Amino acid sequence: MLLCHSRSLSLKPYSFISMATHRHNHRRSPEDLSQNGERHHNDTHNHSATKKPKLSLITAEELRSEFAHHSPSVARINNGSFGSCPATIISAQQKWQLKFLQQPDDFYFNTLQPSILKTRTLIKSLVNADHVDEISIVDNATTAAAIVLQHITWSFFESRFSTGDSVVMLHYAYGAVKKSVAAYVTRAGGHVVEVKLPFPLTSNDEIISEFRKALEKGKENGRKVRLAVIDHITSMPCVVIPVKELVSICREEGVDRIFVDAAHAIGCVEVDMKEIGADFYTSNLHKWFFCPPSVAFLYCRKSDKVSDMHHLVVSHEYGKGLAIESAWIGTRDYSSQLVVPEVMNFMNRFEGGIDGIRKRNHDKVVEMSNMLMKAWGTNLGSPPEMCSSMAMVGLPACLGISSDSDALKLRTHLRDCFGVEVPIYFRAPNDGEVDLVTGYARISHQVYNTVDDYYNFRDAVNKLVNDGFTCSLL
Numbered sequence: 349m350l351l352c353h354s355r356s357l358s359l360k361p362y363s364f365i366s367m368a369t370h371r372h373n374h375r376r377s378p379e380d381l382s383q384n385g386e387r388h389h390n391d392t393h394n395h396s397a398t399k400k401p402k403l404s405l406i407t408a409e410e411l412r413s414e415f416a417h418h419s420p421s422v423a424r425i426n427n428g429s430f431g432s433c434p435a436t437i438i439s440a441q442q443k444w445q446l447k448f449l450q451q452p453d454d455f456y457f458n459t460l461q462p463s464i465l466k467t468r469t470l471i472k473s474l475v476n477a478d479h480v481d482e483i484s485i486v487d488n489a490t491t492a493a494a495i496v497l498q499h500i501t502w503s504f505f506e507s508r509f510s511t512g513d514s515v516v517m518l519h520y521a522y523g524a525v526k527k528s529v530a531a532y533v534t535r536a537g538g539h540v541v542e543v544k545l546p547f548p549l550t551s552n553d554e555i556i557s558e559f560r561k562a563l564e565k566g567k568e569n570g571r572k573v574r575l576a577v578i579d580h581i582t583s584m585p586c587v588v589i590p591v592k593e594l595v596s597i598c599r600e601e602g603v604d605r606i607f608v609d610a611a612h613a614i615g616c617v618e619v620d621m622k623e624i625g626a627d628f629y630t631s632n633l634h635k636w637f638f639c640p641p642s643v644a645f646l647y648c649r650k651s652d653k654v655s656d657m658h659h660l661v662v663s664h665e666y667g668k669g670l671a672i673e674s675a676w677i678g679t680r681d682y683s684s685q686l687v688v689p690e691v692m693n694f695m696n697r698f699e700g701g702i703d704g705i706r707k708r709n710h711d712k713v714v715e716m717s718n719m720l721m722k723a724w725g726t727n728l729g730s731p732p733e734m735c736s737s738m739a740m741v742g743l744p745a746c747l748g749i750s751s752d753s754d755a756l757k758l759r760t761h762l763r764d765c766f767g768v769e770v771p772i773y774f775r776a777p778n779d780g781e782v783d784l785v786t787g788y789a790r791i792s793h794q795v796y797n798t799v800d801d802y803y804n805f806r807d808a809v810n811k812l813v814n815d816g817f818t819c820s821l822l
């Protein structure tokens with residue numbers, strides 16, 4: 349067991365907020381939406397008609413105070429795992445909680461349902477869905493995946509699908525979702541085909557050609573491909589998947605249903621239901637959208653095929669459609685689902701709103717990944733256009749990361765001894781590969797990050813290298 353060397357962190361803030369005024373014209377930005385989710389069609393021509401309170405851009409000081417509850421001794425470059433929630437939203441959530449506790453019956457009969465509808469309406473506009481009924485609010489992406497997979501299971505049990513019909517999913521699908529596919533679909537008789545992907549990746553073409561091969565495999569022996577599970581942004585290693593192209597290939601190839609697991613997507617990449625064209629799409633709102641844990645939306649495209657959708661937890665509203673069922677799954681805390689209007693106001697305090705935040709996070713994470721790669725003489729996991737607000741950076745080979753367990757131990761060591769929180773990925777060498785990078789760090793950038801967070805990480809790794817550290821010492 350290696351002892352910790354030091355805990356030297358100087359978290360000096362830096363500001364990337366431009367104080368210049370900016371008219372943001374993206375068609376689906378929350379800036380174009382009022383609090384009740386209605387779009388202001390005449391926004392550019394008729395300012396007086398919008399009547400929305402003018403929000404001033406957040407200052408560097410206000411930004412620091414929004415995230416002052418983050419542990420000051422940790423360089424948190426892992427927004428991807430659990431997201432982050434600013435003080436304004438924590439306080440909005442507490443108000444909702446108190447409102448319930450003050451008069452639960454009134455809250456239940458008069459407040460909860462219209463408030464969840466408001467959230468659904470805002471999300472519907474933000475993601476360009478056709479109808480608010482297509483948007484359900486659920487706990488998290490794991491729950492959303494289980495709802496979709498339960499629906500697929502019934503198709504096997506009720507003989508709409510045949511035993512041996514296929515499900516195609518990425519090899520890099522999220523571990524919990526893979527287990528859910530096994531628990532629901534394999535058990536019901538489905539045959540799972542994984543899309544093998546190389547890593548590092550250099551282009552979308554590599555993904556597209558492997559995906560096509562997997563679909564062909566899924567159709568072997570007269571099977572039908574009943575479901576494709578496609579990540580929008582894979583978790584580990586992280587890469588933005590050309591989801592629109594893959595959905596369109598699925599349609600050409602007659603895949604029955606397409607589920608996009610986009611747990612990281614909203615606030616991180618562009619999300620447009622009409623452009624993507626999937627049957628099901630879920631994104632967490634607590635990862636990159638500043639909601640408190642936990643809340644996600646599940647989009648289910650309106651069609652006869654997907655009408656029989658139900659929440660996993662059956663309650664009073666059973667049979668009234670997934671969105672209504674999901675809005676009451678028994679007595680519990682619904683507050684994280686109700687703060688979306690406040691979240692939108694928060695994001696609109698940044699230049700360019702959600703799109704501006706997303707773009708700056710992307711630019712910064714690319715800049716920081718390049719800085720780390722150069723400092724360590726390694727390589728990146730993918731080109732910048734395949735990164736979102738997260739990027740994979742190769743770690744020096746001499747660290748000797750030779751298993752998943754090494755990767756986890758190194759992560760723990762970085763946390764305990766250097767105050768750096770970053771997930772590490774073990775990439776097994778292919779036959780004949782020697783002295784190659786076998787470990788990659790997944791770095792995130794969110795509005796609260798400062799350049800010192802990444803310098804701390806760089807310096808921690810440099811120290812380990814200079815000290816002759818290898819994972820075998822842990």
Ligand SMILES: Cc1ncc(COP(=O)(O)O)c(C=O)c1O
Nearest residue numbers: 488489490522582583609611632
């Ligand atoms: C691709 C992907 N799917 C699903 C999940 C599960 O999200 P949650 O734990 O919020 O349900 C994650 C979490 O990181 C993820 O990265």
